[in-house]
Amino acid sequence: MMLWIYDPATQGAARDYGTPAPVPEYSAEYAALEQVSLSIDGRQVSVPRGTSVLRAAALAGISIPKLCATDALDAFGSCRLCLVEIAGRKGYPASCTTPVEEGVAVTTQNGKLARLRRNVMELYISDHPLDCLTCPANGNCELQDMAGAVGLREVRYGYDGRNHLDAKKDTSNPYFTFDPSKCIVCSRCVRACEEVQGTFALTIAGRGFDSKVAPGQSQPFMDSGCVSCGACVQHCPTATLVENSIVEHGQPEHSVLTTCAYCGVGCAFEARMKGDKVVTMVPWKDGGANRGHSCVKGRFAFGYATHPDRITTPMIRDAIDQPWRTVSWEEAIAFAARRLREVQQTYGRKSIGAINSSRCTNEETYLVQKMVRTAFGNNNIDTCARVCHSPTGYGLKATLGESAGTQNFDSVDKADVVMVIGANPTDGHPVFASRLKRRLRQGARLIVVDPRRIDLVKSPHVHADHHLPLRPGTNVAFINAMAHVIVSEGLEDREFISRRCDQASFQEWLEFIGDPRHAPEQVAQATGIDPTELRAAARLYATGGNGAIYYGLGVTEHSQGSTMVMGIANLAMLTGNIGRDGVGVNPLRGQNNVQGSCDMGSFPHELPGYRPVKDEAVRASFERAWQVELDPVAGLRIPNMLDEAVAGNFRALYCQGEDIAQSDPNTQHVEAALRSLDCLIVQDIFLNETARFAHVFLPGSSFLEKDGTFTNAERRISRVRRVMAPLGGKADWETTMALSTALGYPMSYAHPAQIMAEIAALTPSFHGVSYERLDQEGSIQWPCNEAAPHGTPVMHVEKFTRGKGLFVVTEYVASDEKVTPRFPLLLTTGRILSQYNVGAQTRRTANIAWHHEDVLEIHPHDAEDRGITDGDLVAITSRVGETTLRARLSERMQPGVVYTTFHHPLSGANVITTENSDWATNCPEYKVTAVQLRKAAGPSSWQQEHSRFDRQQLHHAHLD
Numbered sequence: 001m002m003l004w005i006y007d008p009a010t011q012g013a014a015r016d017y018g019t020p021a022p023v024p025e026y027s028a029e030y031a032a033l034e035q036v037s038l039s040i041d042g043r044q045v046s047v048p049r050g051t052s053v054l055r056a057a058a059l060a061g062i063s064i065p066k067l068c069a070t071d072a073l074d075a076f077g078s079c080r081l082c083l084v085e086i087a088g089r090k091g092y093p094a095s096c097t098t099p100v101e102e103g104v105a106v107t108t109q110n111g112k113l114a115r116l117r118r119n120v121m122e123l124y125i126s127d128h129p130l131d132c133l134t135c136p137a138n139g140n141c142e143l144q145d146m147a148g149a150v151g152l153r154e155v156r157y158g159y160d161g162r163n164h165l166d167a168k169k170d171t172s173n174p175y176f177t178f179d180p181s182k183c184i185v186c187s188r189c190v191r192a193c194e195e196v197q198g199t200f201a202l203t204i205a206g207r208g209f210d211s212k213v214a215p216g217q218s219q220p221f222m223d224s225g226c227v228s229c230g231a232c233v234q235h236c237p238t239a240t241l242v243e244n245s246i247v248e249h250g251q252p253e254h255s256v257l258t259t260c261a262y263c264g265v266g267c268a269f270e271a272r273m274k275g276d277k278v279v280t281m282v283p284w285k286d287g288g289a290n291r292g293h294s295c296v297k298g299r300f301a302f303g304y305a306t307h308p309d310r311i312t313t314p315m316i317r318d319a320i321d322q323p324w325r326t327v328s329w330e331e332a333i334a335f336a337a338r339r340l341r342e343v344q345q346t347y348g349r350k351s352i353g354a355i356n357s358s359r360c361t362n363e364e365t366y367l368v369q370k371m372v373r374t375a376f377g378n379n380n381i382d383t384c385a386r387v388c389h390s391p392t393g394y395g396l397k398a399t400l401g402e403s404a405g406t407q408n409f410d411s412v413d414k415a416d417v418v419m420v421i422g423a424n425p426t427d428g429h430p431v432f433a434s435r436l437k438r439r440l441r442q443g444a445r446l447i448v449v450d451p452r453r454i455d456l457v458k459s460p461h462v463h464a465d466h467h468l469p470l471r472p473g474t475n476v477a478f479i480n481a482m483a484h485v486i487v488s489e490g491l492e493d494r495e496f497i498s499r500r501c502d503q504a505s506f507q508e509w510l511e512f513i514g515d516p517r518h519a520p521e522q523v524a525q526a527t528g529i530d531p532t533e534l535r536a537a538a539r540l541y542a543t544g545g546n547g548a549i550y551y552g553l554g555v556t557e558h559s560q561g562s563t564m565v566m567g568i569a570n571l572a573m574l575t576g577n578i579g580r581d582g583v584g585v586n587p588l589r590g591q592n593n594v595q596g597s598c599d600m601g602s603f604p605h606e607l608p609g610y611r612p613v614k615d616e617a618v619r620a621s622f623e624r625a626w627q628v629e630l631d632p633v634a635g636l637r638i639p640n641m642l643d644e645a646v647a648g649n650f651r652a653l654y655c656q657g658e659d660i661a662q663s664d665p666n667t668q669h670v671e672a673a674l675r676s677l678d679c680l681i682v683q684d685i686f687l688n689e690t691a692r693f694a695h696v697f698l699p700g701s702s703f704l705e706k707d708g709t710f711t712n713a714e715r716r717i718s719r720v721r722r723v724m725a726p727l728g729g730k731a732d733w734e735t736t737m738a739l740s741t742a743l744g745y746p747m748s749y750a751h752p753a754q755i756m757a758e759i760a761a762l763t764p765s766f767h768g769v770s771y772e773r774l775d776q777e778g779s780i781q782w783p784c785n786e787a788a789p790h791g792t793p794v795m796h797v798e799k800f801t802r803g804k805g806l807f808v809v810t811e812y813v814a815s816d817e818k819v820t821p822r823f824p825l826l827l828t829t830g831r832i833l834s835q836y837n838v839g840a841q842t843r844r845t846a847n848i849a850w851h852h853e854d855v856l857e858i859h860p861h862d863a864e865d866r867g868i869t870d871g872d873l874v875a876i877t878s879r880v881g882e883t884t885l886r887a888r889l890s891e892r893m894q895p896g897v898v899y900t901t902f903h904h905p906l907s908g909a910n911v912i913t914t915e916n917s918d919w920a921t922n923c924p925e926y927k928v929t930a931v932q933l934r935k936a937a938g939p940s941s942w943q944q945e946h947s948r949f950d951r952q953q954l955h956h957a958h959l960d
């Protein structure tokens, strides 16, 4: 029975060629491999040297039975099902472990081979439950397929002897079940965990008949080191490891190719469906960003899309202390438009604005900024990138000429030295982390710069050469010291600098950086980094071959975030580590579409493509297209909007897909600003924290409910495809169109493809982008235009976008946020693997099993000084507020630094973060807050008040 229905969008399930290509097919080396010719079943075949016979046959369309082999994993040769005959050779070699040779003649099918294969299958089946008809894998099981392929009709041995049929199931993982009675011990799961995921959570324990798959120390999956990435489930050829959703709903029947809506890695997935129900999300083998891998969020945590908390009916209210009234879309849009216009009539054109979301598509963020600039008549548009990677945009534009990372993820395969600064990829960007770890296992060296001992510092088969545990807030002192060592020891790449960089800026910078005050020994007291370690790390980065820098919010969310980004770019240029594979400056973007929302003109001073609104020629091109005169003056950033709201000048806000009451710093200030608005329109899939202050709630749509594109951290534009109808009746782009039209600026796109066509026409770096081309090529990295019709995997190859690379002087200025006797500890924040940002999505999935509350990580010495023990409720006080969290004693922390995540609203992490921000972009300084701790008797007053609000809000939404 064939269960898989061909779907033109995905071309059905990807074909498995049995073993990987000798080098990745996407690499430049693949095309250059020498070809080897041989005959298989009389057919002449030419394949690259190093290809296995199994793969060569598959490429020629000849299927050889196999079980332990799959092209995602190195050949293993354990099942003996893929035996072939090679003329002139003795025996029957396994085709998966036999490389092709010039001129050989291979036979894959004859009577002897058929008998041997049947015997092998017979042994497997004799220890396998015969419950195919009720098995969840029925119809999508390789064991079942292979039994058919080898013609096994009956088993001679009977089922009375020793077997594993009574082996106990492990149901500890919320997403998949392990049923050892069905295991054929092919080791694909173990190898997937090692080779693809890099976690090494599984082993084959025991020998011979007793050998079995064992998570951790023969523990349940949930108690082992398993991070629930799903790779073992994906590659298991039987129903031993099977998704619970398949057990519940049955095998999917068709699929749609789409893109994960969580982090900036941008993994491609097949949404495998039964009717309009997503049964499973399977990572797409040809996904340019993920190459067939996934993490627990994209793979399993999609259930939030149909969670009962979804608000699917528009709601309005005259004042925020009133209950919500559910109304029609027409009434809600008319109400919102009337309020916005009333505010403008009373307080002026610039008294309203909007915040769009990096969770939404390019087309949606483009439309929101267009509506602001046309229908609102001002430039008061900002995006959540303000609070994460805006310094990346500023710093890379200034130095290299483009507000984006320089590489693709494939590039890490060529890196010799990787420096990870202020990022925790195994939690924040897990699929990239797996690729990085694979490169590290191949021998690349690693420098980790982070206040905490993150997992990358030491994990199975990965050990950082240098961990530089800097004090939060001293990034710039650190990066200057790195450059100082390189310059003072003559390790710079003079040829690159003279050929590629602006000489005047280099000379000025050289004079600055050569000053002894930047020496590691001089900055050691501020940074806390051992100067010897720093010197060794600098030498390694400068001389170790291809040096690649990957960084995250630990770089940007500082008062000197932009300075640090420029310091990183300086360092890469200084060492010639830019403009080719294996090197570069790589921001690990937070949200799925943070790159895209910035590209789409979501900043108040820039139109799409990072072109200044104050530039008359740029404005004129948009005015012609949009048929409206544009305001030449930059608008308000989010912090300015909030300040002006408190001051009474900014009176109305349209907030799409952002929860600023939870995500932005200094919650008290944010709440005061929101409370003072005359009209707050919130568009979201759930009644979020910000909606407590809203007058209009417009139901949002999840990524499963709409068409569009996301742009990931590599500048890769990927399609998001609708797999089910919007639960609220409208996709987000349709809502913005309706609001804009009601405001008197009609919009009438029939499909997001038309919006992309407009973006492409107006944005030079997108000129070549269209849905047709995306459908053909899968994904495209911008710039994609006449000069680069298939996109640009690596930027700045011949020259920088700005011409010559600009060195910028990066003076270290200590943060205003200093430890004092009153606040003697520094709080820094971050994310964990299972939850995502404010947790609105992941908290509504079974991921809650891994992280049901935020905790405060604290070094045992700091805890002991304060009489705090593991699990105590602790009050954390900063100069702006107080909240409480449970303490977790952890030697990952350095003394003097504490850490928490911000995935749960009631944690109130942002009640204590301050108003400090990056000097250039106002990106908040989330990573540095001076705090004091004490044991607490109960929740803080903010938390008590907040939980009361939550209950009221839900009551109003659901019972009114």
Ligand code: SF4
Pocket: 182, 183, 184, 185, 186, 187, 188, 189, 190, 213, 232, 235, 236, 237, 238, 240, 241
């Ligand atoms: S669990 Fe699946 S993949 Fe792992 S050894 Fe058993 S059959 Fe093979």
Ligand code: SF4
Pocket: 189, 192, 193, 197, 199, 200, 201, 202, 225, 226, 227, 228, 229, 230, 231, 232, 233
């Ligand atoms: S789910 Fe991922 S981490 Fe867990 S055992 Fe399987 S491959 Fe390893």
Ligand code: SF4
Pocket: 260, 261, 262, 263, 264, 265, 266, 267, 290, 294, 295, 296, 297, 298, 299, 429, 430, 431, 432
């Ligand atoms: S790594 Fe990021 S994009 Fe990929 S599946 Fe996980 S959350 Fe989604």
Ligand code: FES
Pocket: 065, 066, 067, 068, 069, 076, 077, 078, 079, 080, 081, 082, 083, 094, 095, 096, 097
């Ligand atoms: S597929 Fe070749 S030995 Fe298993």
